[in-house]
Amino acid sequence: MLVVKNLYASVENTEILHGFNITIKPGEIHAVMGPNGSGKTSLAMSLMGHPGYVIDPLQKPVFELGGVDMSHLPSEERAKAGLFVSFQNPVEVTGVSFLAFLRTAAKALRPDEKIPLSLFKEEVKRALYAVSLDESFMHRFLNEGFSGGERKRAEIVQLILLRPRIAILDEIDSGLDVDSLKLVAAAIAKNVQRNQTGILLITHYQRIMHFLKPTHVHILIDGKIKKSGGMELVRKVEKDGYAAI
Amino acid sequence: MQQFDLPEYEFGFFDTGKPFYSTPKGLTEKTILDISAMKKEPLWMRERRLLAYKLFLAKSMPEWGGDLSRIKFEDIYYYVKPTDKQGRTWDDVPAEIKNTFDKIGIPEAEKKFLAGVGAQYDSEVVYHSISKMLEKKGVIFTDTDTALQKYPEMFQQYFGTVIPAGDNKFAALNSAVWSGGSFIYIPKGVRVDLPLQAYFRINARNMGQFERTLIIADEGSYVHYVEGCTAPIFTTDSLHSAVVEIIVKKNARVRYTTIQNWSKNVYNLVTKRMFVEEDGIGEWVDANLGSQITMKYPSIYLKGKRARGEILSLAFAGNGQHQDAGGKAIHMAPETSSSIISKSISKNGGRTSYRGLLKVHKGAIGSKSNVRCDALILDEESRSDTYPTMLIDEEEVTVGHEASVSKIGEEQLFYFQSRGIPQAQAETMIVNGFVEPIVKELPMEYAVELNRLVQLEMTGSVG
Numbered sequence: 283m284l285v286v287k288n289l290y291a292s293v294e295n296t297e298i299l300h301g302f303n304i305t306i307k308p309g310e311i312h313a314v315m316g317p318n319g320s321g322k323t324s325l326a327m328s329l330m331g332h333p334g335y336v337i338d339p340l341q342k343p344v345f346e347l348g349g350v351d352m353s354h355l356p357s358e359e360r361a362k363a364g365l366f367v368s369f370q371n372p373v374e375v376t377g378v379s380f381l382a383f384l385r386t387a388a389k390a391l392r393p394d395e396k397i398p399l400s401l402f403k404e405e406v407k408r409a410l411y412a413v414s415l416d417e418s419f420m421h422r423f424l425n426e427g428f429s430g431g432e433r434k435r436a437e438i439v440q441l442i443l444l445r446p447r448i449a450i451l452d453e454i455d456s457g458l459d460v461d462s463l464k465l466v467a468a469a470i471a472k473n474v475q476r477n478q479t480g481i482l483l484i485t486h487y488q489r490i491m492h493f494l495k496p497t498h499v500h501i502l503i504d505g506k507i508k509k510s511g512g513m514e515l516v517r518k519v520e521k522d523g524y525a526a527i
Numbered sequence: 528m529q530q531f532d533l534p535e536y537e538f539g540f541f542d543t544g545k546p547f548y549s550t551p552k553g554l555t556e557k558t559i560l561d562i563s564a565m566k567k568e569p570l571w572m573r574e575r576r577l578l579a580y581k582l583f584l585a586k587s588m589p590e591w592g593g594d595l596s597r598i599k600f601e602d603i604y605y606y607v608k609p610t611d612k613q614g615r616t617w618d619d620v621p622a623e624i625k626n627t628f629d630k631i632g633i634p635e636a637e638k639k640f641l642a643g644v645g646a647q648y649d650s651e652v653v654y655h656s657i658s659k660m661l662e663k664k665g666v667i668f669t670d671t672d673t674a675l676q677k678y679p680e681m682f683q684q685y686f687g688t689v690i691p692a693g694d695n696k697f698a699a700l701n702s703a704v705w706s707g708g709s710f711i712y713i714p715k716g717v718r719v720d721l722p723l724q725a726y727f728r729i730n731a732r733n734m735g736q737f738e739r740t741l742i743i744a745d746e747g748s749y750v751h752y753v754e755g756c757t758a759p760i761f762t763t764d765s766l767h768s769a770v771v772e773i774i775v776k777k778n779a780r781v782r783y784t785t786i787q788n789w790s791k792n793v794y795n796l797v798t799k800r801m802f803v804e805e806d807g808i809g810e811w812v813d814a815n816l817g818s819q820i821t822m823k824y825p826s827i828y829l830k831g832k833r834a835r836g837e838i839l840s841l842a843f844a845g846n847g848q849h850q851d852a853g854g855k856a857i858h859m860a861p862e863t864s865s866s867i868i869s870k871s872i873s874k875n876g877g878r879t880s881y882r883g884l885l886k887v888h889k890g891a892i893g894s895k896s897n898v899r900c901d902a903l904i905l906d907e908e909s910r911s912d913t914y915p916t917m918l919i920d921e922e923e924v925t926v927g928h929e930a931s932v933s934k935i936g937e938e939q940l941f942y943f944q945s946r947g948i949p950q951a952q953a954e955t956m957i958v959n960g961f962v963e964p965i966v967k968e969l970p971m972e973y974a975v976e977l978n979r980l981v982q983l984e985m986t987g988s989v990g
Contacts, residue, residue: 330945333937361947369945373938377960383946386956390947423960444946 283307284365284448284480287344291321291328291337298324300505301341306448308478311494315485315516316502317524322484323370325502326452330367331357347448362391364447368437368454374426380436381406381420384443391444409442412469414462430457438469441479449473450482455490467493488516501527536790536817537983538631541759542730544623546649548608552733553601556580559703562606566672566706569679579692579702586696591914592851592882593820598794603735603766605704607649613670614654624648624730631757633726640972642721643668647738648728650706661719667712668723671739674710681712685743689772689800689828698798701737701770708738708769713748713779722751722784722970727767729758729793735766742772744779744807751782753973757817758790764819765793773801773809777831780808786973788980789817791847797823805831805860812968814841815850816980824882826855829863829894840869841965841977843984844877844909853900853914855884858891858924869900870962873909874984881930882914889920897927903961904934905954955985 289302298321306312316322328335329345329352337343337353345353347363355363375383384406385399397405407417413435425433434454441449451470455463471494473479483496491513499515500507501524509515509527518526548565550558559580563573588595614620617634628634628646637644643657645668652670661668667678675682692702709725729736744750758765767789775781781801789795795818801809811825827836838854856865871879881900902911913930935957943953959966959978966974 330941332941356949357941357944358947358949361945367945369942373936373942375939375942375957375960377963378956382956383943386948386952387943387946390949390952440946 283348284482285344285346286329288341289328289337289343289345290341291324291335293324293335297338298505299328302506304482304500304507306480306482308447308480309474310498311474311481311483311496312498312500313483313485313491313496313516314500314502315488315519318486320502321505322502323452326367326450326484329450330365331355331360358390365450366441366444366446366448367450368434368441368452370453370456372425372433372437375424376426378424379421380424383424384420384440387440387444405443406439409439412442412472413438413465415439431459431462434458435462435466438466442469442473445477446479448480448482450484452484453486454483455485455487463490464493470494488520491516503527536760538757538788539760539790540630542623542627544621546607546609546731547611549604549731550606552604554603554605554704558605562704562706565606565608568675571683572675575687575692576703579699582693583696583699583703586693586699588696589822592822592880593849595794595796595820597764598766602733602763604731604733605735605737606706607731607734608651609648609730610651610653613652615656617654620654624653627728627730628654628726631726631728636724636972640721640970641724642719643723645670645709645725646728647707647725647736649731649734649736652707657723664717665714666717666719667710669710671708671710671741672706674741678710678712681743682710682741685741685772685774687772689774689802690770690798694798697768697796698770701739701768701798704735705737705739705770708740709742709752710740711742711750711752713744713750715745716747718749719751722753724753724755727754727756729765729767729789732761733763733765735768738769740769740771742781742783743774744776744781746776747778748776749780751784753784753786753970755786755788757788758793760790761792763792767793767795767797767818769797771797771799775801775803775807775809777805777807779804780810782810782812783825784812784969784973785814786977786980787813787815787817787821791817791819793818795821795823799823799825800828801826801836802828802830803834803836806833807831808835808837810837811854812839812965813852813854814965814977815852816843816984818850819847820849820851822851824853824855824884826857827865828857828859829865830859832860833862834860835863836865838865838867839965839968840867840881841962842869842871842879843981844871844873844879845984846875846877849878849880851880851882853881853883856886856896857884858887858894858896861891862893863891864895866896867898868964870903870965871900871911872903872905872958872961873911874905876908878910880912880914884916884918885926886918887921887924887926891921892923894921895925899929901930901961902932903958904932905958951986955982958985
């Protein structure tokens with residue numbers, strides 16, 4: 283279970299999140315919708331521990347995953363505790379194959395699990411297949427030369443293989459065509475079903491929610507949750523825009 | 528054997544045995560006469576040495592590159608003969624010396640993936656072997672001193688023709704006091720599929736190692752020669768100043784790979800040059816991780832039509848190191864092509880410099896060259912510079928030059944960390960990724976070794 287309370291976070295000394303609260307139980311899908319500049323990416327980055335995002339300790343924030351305080355842990359320790367974030371614009375790394383990266387990450391997250399490389403490759407192949415990426419992607423350099431949509435799908439491959447407890451998906455739907463969107467949504471849904479992953483789905487658009495039904499919907503405006511509810515909120519935003527909330 | 532507890536350099540141990548013979552400290556005409564007499568050389572070689580010594584005295588130190596002001600020529604031992612015989616099997620090699628090579632892993636490597644091995648210890652080659660099959664085909668792979676005795680005509684025909692003694696101060700020094708090194712002749716049409724390897728080890732304190740290598744690849748032949756090197760860690764400096772001359776004849780191909788891992792008290796000042804004739808291919812793969820100062824610019828003279836040359840240079844400079852490396856391509860004939868790729872990494876105050884020359888002579892019509900140098904700087908204390916020179920005397924040529932300097936980005940590190948990979952490991956992976964274009968050119972065993980050395984450089988100095 284992810285518990286976040288009183289999250290105030292700033293970038294370059296400008297406070298972006300002004301008291302964000304959320305609780306995500308295993309298997310729940312929480313959609314956080316909001317207009318541009320409402321703090322959606324800041325939310326993802328500050329939870330994952332990006333060095334550019336500072337959580338204000340004076341606001342007595344609570345940030346726990348599975349009962350463990352995350353707020354003082356470096357990013358890699360948060361990942362080990364089961365936190366995952368999919369990036370809007372994942373970086374390219376020359377010379378590091380996608381496979382090597384996945385293998386290193388899987389070993390770092392599950393050091394006791396000794397999977398032979400051949401079996402691991404099979405897992406990677408299946409994960410690539412799930413989002414309709416050719417198996418040759420595993421030998422390509424990390425995100426190098428991937429199209430926008432391929433990068434998003436490669437993030438989902440990581441979600442599948444790394445099996446987090448809580449996955450923050452930052453605009454995973456942007457830049458995807460309808461077919462890819464369906465595949466990505468199905469892969470996320472399968473992950474939720476199989477591993478009881480809790481999802482924090484950050485998005486601009488309701489589109490993905492036709493394929494991936496959220497259990498909870500939150501409207502983020504100006505760094506705070508303005509309203510929480512269910513799919514009816516999505517329809518309201520669809521009809522009248524954020525201003526109506 | 529004595530093992531030092533210095534995790535960042537694993538070959539810092541030294542053998543405490545007494546050498547069989549050594550010239551006294553310092554360099555005089557007498558030193559040269561002693562070396563020549565010890566080797567029972569022909570008169571012409573003794574005269575060449577004495578002439579080179581005069582050139583060495585007359586030439587000034589290079590005023591560019593690394594700071595060489597601390598080299599004390601008078602404190603160096605110029606010739607140290609470790610044993611009175613050379614082994615044809617590892618069992619023939621004296622135990623203490625064999626131990627050293629066992630630790631480095633040479634006999635094992637020979638069994639697994641090499642066609643021939645030479646092992647030099649201080650001034651002399653103590654072990655040499657070549658596969659019987661290559662010997663039958665007429666391939667010569669021996670130490671340079673033996674070659675002078677056994678193949679005097681070929682030796683005299685080529686020695687010093689690619690790099691004359693007067694080329695630079697350190698080439699002159701090498702020509703005066705050279706000892707050991709490899710001599711290779713590949714007959715017409717013979718392809719040597721497995722690499723030939725030489726290993727150079729400095730063991731003595733204040734030692735100068737001056738090996739001399741001469742490779743002649745006859746028409747249509749192929750050979751890949753690999754050299755590695757290590758030395759103990761002493762508080763005083765050692766000098767390594769080799770000369771490597773290579774002749775690539777028509778349609779032949781030579782690849783010369785160096786994995787330089789001297790300890791960080793060695794000055795590594797080496798002159799390397801290849802002549803490539805018509806349709807020949809010459810390739811340098813030059814990786815410099817060790818030494819205090821390295822100044823080395825492998826050169827390719829494209830002398831015949833359509834000759835091709837490639838230089839891959841990799842440099843890693845840590846604390847107290849200056850790697851001044853690069854390459855030179857000289858186009859002297861039409862339709863020749865060259866490519867220089869340099870990758871350098873500096874860390875913990877280390878300094879790398881790319882120094883390159885591209886020269887296209889008048890008449891080298893239709894020549895192509897591409898130069899690319901990428902530098903990765905890992906922290907604020909470290910430094911990287913680029914000194915490219917282009918002298919193009921022909922208009923009908925295609926020349927490309929690209930250079931980049933980068934730091935490991937915060938976003939890259941964060942991406943790795945968000946997947947559970949700690950920062951130090953992420954940096955190592957990113958650095959290994961950066962050098963991948965060079966590593967992928969190495970035979971598998973060396974690629975693994977190079978990645979391991981990079982990892983050691985990356986982690987050995989943490990904390």
